[in-house]
Amino acid sequence: MSDATATPILTGRGVTKRFGGLVAVNGVDFEVRQGEIFGLIGPNGAGKTTLFRVMSGVYAPTAGSVRLRGREIGGLGAHRVCALGLVTTHQLVRPFAEMTVHRNVLVGVLYGRSGLRGAQAEAEVERVLETTQLTPHRTTLARSLTLARRKRLEVARALATRPDILLLDEVASGLNRTEGAQMIALIRDIRASGITIVMVEHVMRAIMSLSDRIMVMDLGRTIAVGSPAEIAQDARVIKAYLGERAVS
Amino acid sequence: MNPIRAFARLPRATRIWIQTGIVLALGVALAAIPIVAPEEFNLQRLAFFVLWYAILASAWNIVGGYAGQISFGHSAFLGMGAYTTGIFWYTLGWDPLLTLPIAGLVAAAYSVLVGAPTLRLRGPYFAIATIGVGEATRLLAVNFDDVFGVELTHGVTGLSLPAYDPVLVHYATVGLFVVTMLTTIGIRAGRFGLGLFAINMDRDAAETVGVPTARLQIIALAVSAFFAGMAGTLYAARQEFLDPSTMFSFSISIALVLMPVVGGVGTVWGPVFGALLYAYVQDQITSLVNNPYVPSLLYGLILVAIVLFEPLGVAGVIDRVSGRARRLLRGGAAGGDVVA
Numbered sequence: 001m002s003d004a005t006a007t008p009i010l011t012g013r014g015v016t017k018r019f020g021g022l023v024a025v026n027g028v029d030f031e032v033r034q035g036e037i038f039g040l041i042g043p044n045g046a047g048k049t050t051l052f053r054v055m056s057g058v059y060a061p062t063a064g065s066v067r068l069r070g071r072e073i074g075g076l077g078a079h080r081v082c083a084l085g086l087v088t089t090h091q092l093v094r095p096f097a098e099m100t101v102h103r104n105v106l107v108g109v110l111y112g113r114s115g116l117r118g119a120q121a122e123a124e125v126e127r128v129l130e131t132t133q134l135t136p137h138r139t140t141l142a143r144s145l146t147l148a149r150r151k152r153l154e155v156a157r158a159l160a161t162r163p164d165i166l167l168l169d170e171v172a173s174g175l176n177r178t179e180g181a182q183m184i185a186l187i188r189d190i191r192a193s194g195i196t197i198v199m200v201e202h203v204m205r206a207i208m209s210l211s212d213r214i215m216v217m218d219l220g221r222t223i224a225v226g227s228p229a230e231i232a233q234d235a236r237v238i239k240a241y242l243g244e245r246a247v248s
Numbered sequence: 249m250n251p252i253r254a255f256a257r258l259p260r261a262t263r264i265w266i267q268t269g270i271v272l273a274l275g276v277a278l279a280a281i282p283i284v285a286p287e288e289f290n291l292q293r294l295a296f297f298v299l300w301y302a303i304l305a306s307a308w309n310i311v312g313g314y315a316g317q318i319s320f321g322h323s324a325f326l327g328m329g330a331y332t333t334g335i336f337w338y339t340l341g342w343d344p345l346l347t348l349p350i351a352g353l354v355a356a357a358y359s360v361l362v363g364a365p366t367l368r369l370r371g372p373y374f375a376i377a378t379i380g381v382g383e384a385t386r387l388l389a390v391n392f393d394d395v396f397g398v399e400l401t402h403g404v405t406g407l408s409l410p411a412y413d414p415v416l417v418h419y420a421t422v423g424l425f426v427v428t429m430l431t432t433i434g435i436r437a438g439r440f441g442l443g444l445f446a447i448n449m450d451r452d453a454a455e456t457v458g459v460p461t462a463r464l465q466i467i468a469l470a471v472s473a474f475f476a477g478m479a480g481t482l483y484a485a486r487q488e489f490l491d492p493s494t495m496f497s498f499s500i501s502i503a504l505v506l507m508p509v510v511g512g513v514g515t516v517w518g519p520v521f522g523a524l525l526y527a528y529v530q531d532q533i534t535s536l537v538n539n540p541y542v543p544s545l546l547y548g549l550i551l552v553a554i555v556l557f558e559p560l561g562v563a564g565v566i567d568r569v570s571g572r573a574r575r576l577l578r579g580g581a582a583g584g585d586v587v588a
Contacts, residue, residue, distance in 0.1 A: 082458035090456070096449035107446045110439045111458035117439070161458050229583075 006033035008164055009196050010055065010086070015074075015077055017050050024050040026220035027064065032165070037187070037197045039211030039228075040205075043240055046217040048170065049091065050202045055198065056167055057081030061078040068165070071078035083113060085164035089154045090108060091200075095142035102138040104153055105160045112161025124140035125160065132156040132186060155186065159195075166190065168199040172206040182208060207231070216240065256522045260437060260457035267433045267516065275426040282415045292418060296486060298527040300479055305519030307430050307475035311468045312505065313514035314441055316448030317367065318375045319469075321382030322476055322504045324362070325355040327495035329477025331389060333484040334407040335400050343418050344412060344485040348478050356470040358385075363469040365423025368460065370451070379498070386496030406491030409484060417486045424482065428475050432516050435471075444468055448514070499544075506547060510554055512563025521563065 010032040017025040025047040032038045042048050054066055060075020067073065073081050078088070096104050105125045109116055116124050129135045132152045139143060142153060151171055158166055170185050188235040188237055191197055201207040207214065208228045216224040216231060218240040222229055231237055255263065281288075281295055304326065329351035336342040336350065353487050366377040392401045401407070435441040443464045448455035455461050484490055494500075507526050514520025525549065533543045554561055 073278055078452075079458050079460045081457065085457075090453065094450050094453040096446050096453065099450060103442065103445075107454065108444055108457045108461065111443060111446075111454075111460075113458070157457050183502065235258040 002009065005015055006035065008032065010066070010068055010198070012051075012055070012064065012066045014052055015061050015066060015108070016063040017047075017059055018062040023220050025054065026181050028217070028220075030215055030222070030225075032196060032198055033213075035191070035194065035196055036189055036212040037199065037210050039207040039214040040198065040200045040217065040230075041202075041214060042217035042223075045219070046240075047220040048217055051217065052088070052167060052169055052198075052200055056086065056093060058088075067165050079111075082111075082161055084168065086165040087112075087158040087161050087222075088167040088204075088236070089158050089169055091169040093147070093150045093154045095150055095153050095157070097141070097143035098134040099142055100139050101129070101134055101145070101153055101156075103112045103149075104142050105134075108160025112163075114160070114162045127206060128160045130155050131159065131189065132165055133182070148175050148182070151175065151183065152186065155190075158189065165196040165198065168197060168201075170201060172200065172201055172203045175203075180206060195200060259291075264437050268430060270432070271426055275422055278422045279419060280426070282418050292414065294527065294531055295420060296414075296482075297422055297531075297572075298312050298524050299421045299476050300482060300486075300506060301503070301523035302520045303421075303425055303428045303479045303482075304476055304504050305511070306432050306516075307472045307479070307506040309513065309515075309519045310432060310435060310444075310475075311472040312463070313508050314436065314444040314448065315468045316370075316444075317464055317465060317469070318505065319472075319499075320375050320505060321377040321378035321380070321385070323496050323498070323500040324382045324385035325359055325473035325476035326454070326480045326483070326500065327385060327389060327492070328355040328473075329480025330484045330490050330495050331401060331475070333481040333482070334409060334490045337409055337484065338407050339400065344409075344481060345416060348420070350479045352474040352478040352483040355447070355480065355545055356474040358464060359473030362468050367465045368470065379501075382496060382498060383503050386486070386492050389492040390497055393429040401492070402503075404492060406489060406494075409488045409539045410487060411483045414486060415433045417482060420485070421482050424478055429516070429520075431471070431475070435440060440464070440467075445514075448530050460480070494559045506551055507560075510547075510550060510561050510563035515563045517561075518561055518563045522561065 002022060003082055006007055008031045012030040015025055015028045016023065017082045026049060040048050040051065050059065053062050054074060056078060057073045057076040057080065058078050065072055065074060068081070068084055068086055073084065073085065073086070092121070098105065102125055105128050106121065109121045114121070114124055123185045124137070132155060134152055136147065137149060142150065145153060155168070157173065168187070172180050173185060180203065187197060189208055199207065211228055213226065214228055215222055216237045223236045223240060224234045226234070258266070278295060280297065285291055286300065304322070308319065308322050332351040334356040335345050336347045337344045339530045362381045366374055366381065369377050389401050390403050391401055393399055443454065443492045446459050447461050447464060451461050480495070503526060507522030508519040509522070510525060511522025529546060531542045533546060543560060
């Protein structure tokens with residue numbers, strides 16, 4: 001999956017995002033390959049979430065380009081990017097609170113890329129609920145779900161749009177060990193179904209065990225890219241996370 | 249078994265057919281009023297205002313209740329429609345009821361014009377902007393002739409229109425009520441309605457999963473204004489007089505927010521309950537105490553009580569009586585199927 005010959009699906013060149021005087025992302029290059037799980041980590045304020053929003057078309061980059069299969073998506077707007085096959089989950093889960101789980105997913109099916117309507121759309125909802133183990137909760141209101149289930153619903157709704165590439169923002173954070181393990185298993189299943197995954201995560205166990213490749217950011221720049229094993233050994237990464245003295 | 253919950257459990261197609269049946273039956277019954285009771289002018293007048301308010305409140309509900317964009321300026325679209333009819337009738341002598349679609353389209357076009365910039369605003373900011381739109385539109389109607397050197401709106405004097413057959417207006421009103429209801433039932437049950445509810449809950453999240461939020465909101469506003477504009481035609485034909493301070497009044501805009509909120513915002517039948525209550529209370533109190541401000545005061549009190557105790561309005565009270573209030577409050581506010 002992670003061999004260098006795999007086709008890139010999402011590429012960034014010199015991506016810069018400035019907010020007034022603050023340069024949140026500074027000339028970052030990246031390349032996400034078809035079918036891989038690409039992790040994005042970095043200390044607080046490294047620019048991960050900003051880069052994520054540029055990747056998902058919400059923010060237009062101040063400079064540089066983000067291309068999905070060669071097509072520029074920077075600042076295109078989330079619903080158009082979704083139609084091109086890239087969908088994001090939110091860091092703070094944002095289900096449609098007053099809708100049932102079933103209808104939350106139905107929004108993804110009806111407005112995503114499946115093009116399904118009526119009974120076929122309903123069948124698709126059931127299939128997605130099954131994948132994300134939400135079937136028993138289909139008539140529950142989203143707002144009364146536990147956090148772990150709301151996180152799964154967030155993923156379910158995104159999956160329902162039939163993406164080629166799924167951006168997961170802190171999807172394992174705040175979960176206990178069992179719930180985290182379930183989420184990791186779900187992410188593996190999703191990848192096995194052929195969907196490319198980009199994930200930002202604070203939970204190291206999740207990102208280290210899942211990612212094929214990891215990109216480490218610090219202060220708006222890329223400081224390392226490589227396999228989890230390479231990243232764990234990288235002096236710059238250790239420095240960014242633990243400080244100068246930990247290295248020397 | 250609570251009838252509302254039982255209804256919500258029925259298959260979607262069945263629910264649509266049942267509601268369509270209710271609307272058509274109501275339409276036939278209401279259309280019969282001038283035939284069955286030709287001398288009951290007061291009943292006819294009351295029926296007109298109940299239906300007229302129901303059309304307006306249901307139209308408001310599409311954008312305010314379904315999409316959650318609270319408009320305090322809907323009298324702008326009502327007035328636009330009324331004046332379109334008034335001008336065609338007064339200056340060109342067209343039959344007012346034939347101008348129904350034109351009035352609707354003019355109001356819809358105007359709503360797209362003012363909606364494009366204002367719908368970018370969220371929640372309270374949008375609400376405040378709509379107050380401005382309503383007021384600006386009133387001033388436009390007042391000063392139009394002076395500014396453009398024409399004689400169309402006749403400024404503050406208003407338009408005194410010829411007499412028109414109230415029975416014909418009654419049939420047109422019943423017809424428009426039926427069409428409005430079928431439209432809101434259809435929207436709520438379908439993909440478009442689901443998208444509007446998604447916007448209502450969380451615009452950004454909706455956008456993320458592919459809902460073209462800006463386009464959907466504009467369409468919702470245009471549909472809403474289309475019906476409000478046609479309600480304007482009915483008013484012009486019934487009252488035979490138009491003036492800017494009535495047609496573009498802030499108090500009508502407020503009433504259009506009150507009725508759905510009182511009846512049950514975001515539900516199909518809530519605005520109808522609200523309109524019934526509003527028109528009836530208005531009528532009864534006015535004849536009882538002979539003070540035009542008492543109904544407003546009473547209505548304000550009802551509104552406060554509803555916001556405090558029963559956010560789902562009359563629709564919520566009905567379910568509460570059936571003893572399943574909690575689940576309805578959770579399930580039916582918007583997006584649920586309870587008071588479909």
